[in-house]
Amino acid sequence: MKTIALDNLWNLAFTHPRSSVHCIIPATVPGNVELDLIRDGYISDPYPADNVKAMDEWARVNDWTYVTEFPEPMTASGEKILLILEGIDTIADVFLNGEKILRCENMFITHQTDITHLLTARNTLRIVIYSAELFARQFPQSAFQVSRDHRHAEAYIRKAAHMWGWDNAPRLLSAGIWRPVYLKIVKPVHFTDVYIYTRQASAQQAQLGINWQFCTPDENLGDYNGKLSVSFQNNEILRQEFSINFTSGKIRNITIDTPHLWWPHGYGDANLYDITISITRNNETLAEWKTRFGIREIKLMRTPVMNKEQGNFIFLCNGEKIYCRGTNWKPLDALHSRTAEKNRRALELCTDLNCNMIRVWGGGIYEDHDFFNFCDEQGLLVWQDFMFACCLYPQDNHFQNAVSLEAEYIIKKLRNHCSLALWCGDNETDQLFAWGIWPGETVPSDNVISRRVLKNMAAMHDPYRPFLESSPYINDDTVRQCRKQPDVKKKPILDSQMPEQHLYDENNYHQRLMNSNARFVSETGQGKLISESDSIIAREKNRIMDLWNRTAPADDNTRELAERYQMDNHGINDGRIMKNLVRTYFTETITPDNFADFRLAVNAAAGDGYKFAVEYHRARKWDKTGLLWWSLIEMFPQAANKALVDYCFQKKMPYFWIKQAQQTCVIVGLLDEKKRNVHLYAVNDSLREFTACLQVSLYEVNSFTPYKKIIIQFSKNSSRYTGIKLSGRKHALFLFEWEIDNIKYFNHCITGFPPYDFNRYKEWCAVLDRIYRRKKK
Known part of the structure; x- marks a missing residue:
């Protein structure tokens, strides 16, 4: 197979939304129109901090027209030329030499067509992209369908929410x-x-299967034969032939003895095999397909509800329980053409943070093979949402068909990646039923998209991988119970009955985490974390000051504020949230007037919440089975956001705290139920046993003083009390140090309850910063 990139000498034509002048400018492909508009001076900032609708007039441009020319490629006899468009955003017609050859209505999928017989010596390719907002107006709205805020058009268009x-x-x-x-x-x-799957895997033997399909002009397949080769680290361990009687078939019961299994990070090596299948005729290779494949068996053991703390939500890999620690993944840039170049750098942050799972959020985009290849190689499990979020989508046949086509394409594209652990139907659609946002007696099982269309497509095209209808999943009976209660009583019902939850609470975050019976938390975070980049602060500081000084009630002038600032209604309370955090956490009055202290105070208070969430759940392993915090990195310049890394890839202070807390083997502190003492636990997310010498030191007068030294056991895949307890009421900084395989590891615990003396806390943060930033682990 040969490819010829069409990435040079494009022009972009459009009608200016204000002057109605026809404009033509050079275009970058791949690209977004905003990048070309910025380069040629039509706009300066596509997301100003003070106007959420600054680009709306450009969103109504209805004739974005890309044009390029290319020569006809040389081909051998019988070869075909396909035009491949991997991503068109979103509603478009494609013309070749004046003839319409494609219609595109989905930005998530690849569009392709055979153009072999349409080519001339010189060819003109024209792609006309229409306004998604205007296109959406043609669709009727049903009473069952609901969107939020200024996002009503999103329900109709297969475009990132x-x-x-x-x-x-x-x-x-x-x-x-x-x-x-x-x-x-x-x-x-x-x-x-080609579909490769693991039917069964153990240390003794693995059973694989391969489904294949090919295209041929030959009617007689009598001389066709198939060959399979499996290699590990350049050594061929299996070669077998299979018969070809039709253009599709299956290779069943491929047996690998004593396989090198693929494991999530910490649990073992992410071993990958090289697999090749080929079609031959009279010893001539006609077609060949290659991939790298990890042999592993993934299961999700879950119950629909927690019943008096009896219930489950736990991933198994190769029969072993896996505690999942990691992050939620948003698109790395609001302009998606720039995401690919950032992927590896961001993924390396995940490995640096000791993650073993990434949840790809349903409000964004499906990542490409480079993302999954990295995860395959590094042992990062991927929880993959389908791209549906916080909205009840159309249920009609037209929309169901569009979703079916999208799901089939995405599943077939990604299913051979061993890192892919779960298909999930959507983000927070079930949850919104529980809060009574949809009228009448409708319940989650009435949602055809998640309960039937996506579930059936996953079963049809990837039956060896688990499927979850929604995150978090809520059954119908729980929703009915919530509807009978006022809002203040809904949380206790959800906290007691849901095996998997998204947990947020800006007023009493720590207590909310402890009240929840959920085994698995797939979204959580406290407060806001402030950027470390001077350029971001320069553009955002005025907005922070305005929000900080705002005195109106939380629900007052919501729409006006949402439209004034670059945010939706969630964001108008940023100032109040930060203000409450620092007032609660420190004895001193701290304001943005001294921005360095303000940033440290906000990040320390919010970061403590993130650290508590990670360590509380790890200490209570296996009562808790995983936690994925929100989120890794910002997708556009924001001064304050729930992300450990800002848009400029600057790490915020809590990044280093979470990195320590997520080490495969770690010492963490857990406050007892009476809130008197902090008990130290040795947590081990691996399948090995370790013995280590633990040194606990207390920070006093500019240095650490030895407090306690003890030999501890990191038991296999468990959390174990070390026998050490610290006073839970005294304000103090303790440092934990231990060594495994000649590598030193660190973590810390700040004891006592807020409010803290800010200057003392500031000194502690500086001490920890020096320790953590200079250490590799």
């Missing part, structure tokens, strides 16, 4: 050719689909 505005994203209804465009030359005989 965050683009209509979110608390973590600007309102930026972009358009463009956001992924590569190229020609693919395919041979007469070529594979069209």
